[in-house]
Amino acid sequence: MSTIRIEDIAHVRYAAPDLSAMRAFLEDFGMDCFEEGGRLYGRGSDGRPFVHVTEPGEARFLAVGLRAESLADLETLAASEGVAVADLDEPGGGKVVRLTDPDGYRVEVVAGQAKSEPAPLPADHPFNSATAKPRLRRTVRLDPAPAHIKRIGHAVLKVRDFRTSEKWYKDRFGFITSDEVEAAKDVPLGAFMRCDRGDKPADHHTLFLAQLPGELGILHAAFEVANLDDLMLGHQHLKAAKRQPAWGVGRHIMGSQIFDYWKDPFGNELEHWTDGDLFTAADPPQKQPMSALLAVQWGAPHPMFAGKLPPPPGLISFVTALQLRLKRLFRRNPEGTTA
Ligand SMILES: [Fe+2]
Numbered sequence: 001m002s003t004i005r006i007e008d009i010a011h012v013r014y015a016a017p018d019l020s021a022m023r024a025f026l027e028d029f030g031m032d033c034f035e036e037g038g039r040l041y042g043r044g045s046d047g048r049p050f051v052h053v054t055e056p057g058e059a060r061f062l063a064v065g066l067r068a069e070s071l072a073d074l075e076t077l078a079a080s081e082g083v084a085v086a087d088l089d090e091p092g093g094g095k096v097v098r099l100t101d102p103d104g105y106r107v108e109v110v111a112g113q114a115k116s117e118p119a120p121l122p123a124d125h126p127f128n129s130a131t132a133k134p135r136l137r138r139t140v141r142l143d144p145a146p147a148h149i150k151r152i153g154h155a156v157l158k159v160r161d162f163r164t165s166e167k168w169y170k171d172r173f174g175f176i177t178s179d180e181v182e183a184a185k186d187v188p189l190g191a192f193m194r195c196d197r198g199d200k201p202a203d204h205h206t207l208f209l210a211q212l213p214g215e216l217g218i219l220h221a222a223f224e225v226a227n228l229d230d231l232m233l234g235h236q237h238l239k240a241a242k243r244q245p246a247w248g249v250g251r252h253i254m255g256s257q258i259f260d261y262w263k264d265p266f267g268n269e270l271e272h273w274t275d276g277d278l279f280t281a282a283d284p285p286q287k288q289p290m291s292a293l294l295a296v297q298w299g300a301p302h303p304m305f306a307g308k309l310p311p312p313p314g315l316i317s318f319v320t321a322l323q324l325r326l327k328r329l330f331r332r333n334p335e336g337t338t339a
Helices: 019-029 071-081 162-173 228-240 315-332
Strands: 006-016 032-036 039-043 052-056 060-068 095-100 106-111 149-158 176-184 187-194 207-210 218-225 244-252 258-263 269-274 286-289 296-299
Touching: 006 019, 006 106, 006 149, 019 032, 019 039, 019 052, 019 228, 060 071, 071 095, 071 106, 071 162, 162 187, 162 207, 218 228, 228 244, 228 258, 228 269, 244 269
Parallel strands: 006 052, 060 106, 149 207, 176 286, 218 269
Antiparallel strands: 006 060, 032 039, 039 052, 095 106, 149 218, 176 187, 187 207, 244 258, 244 296, 258 269
């Protein structure tokens, strides 16, 4: 039983030395941007006050925001952690509980933020497939534009010890594993985790914790766009604006999303996605090999497989060390109950 159950990711927070350069990129990426109190905010169309924050400073990742279901839940969390509930002095107001996870990441749990009327998204036009043709006497005409971001969907954090971080996030926020990724049989590398929304469908993943070699940090944050046409128009727009592509377009295996990754001017990776999987709390966790993590069902291969990016330093020795550690554990305890 977790302390509370969070309902979704709320925002990601970065620092950057040039807010106008960040703003120009985020607007090309499809966010509605504004500045307030010396910070830059990006919002989607869902009426939430912000999904992306940039503070002035040396470029780095600062925090991930999670949304609690109620102010009462924030009180429960604060009491359990022995910390205070603070006013959230940002657009939309509300309250916040600030925590630090086992790797030193700031986690900002928010509730009670004001919500405005959602802005309209481009309409889905009926899709004529080979078996069903609902679009009759209607053409498809699309306006070139940046993608339309509706909301933030997930963040991927590198962690030093997956099991420690997994327990920390699950104990407090009620995350459920959708897919655990294995470096080798029974050697976990990380997991795609979703929110426990009971019978309500939840995104396949809201948080992915990945135990990978190299420096800690956020691997990417992801934002849902209107639909496939919108994602492709967004790709075209970012390409025309000479922004730096990272990976895509393609369809993932875990989560099934159609994805498109880009880098902001400070090296942070952001993802557009559409058409992801949904599950309820009743759906059991799955295990997946590491090969499924970066493979695609169709589309652009990951730059590492396309030869554009060398494997992260230490990846092979890291996997070997994990395997050895597990073998030793297993020898000590053949029932395998301590792994
Ligand atoms: Fe992603």
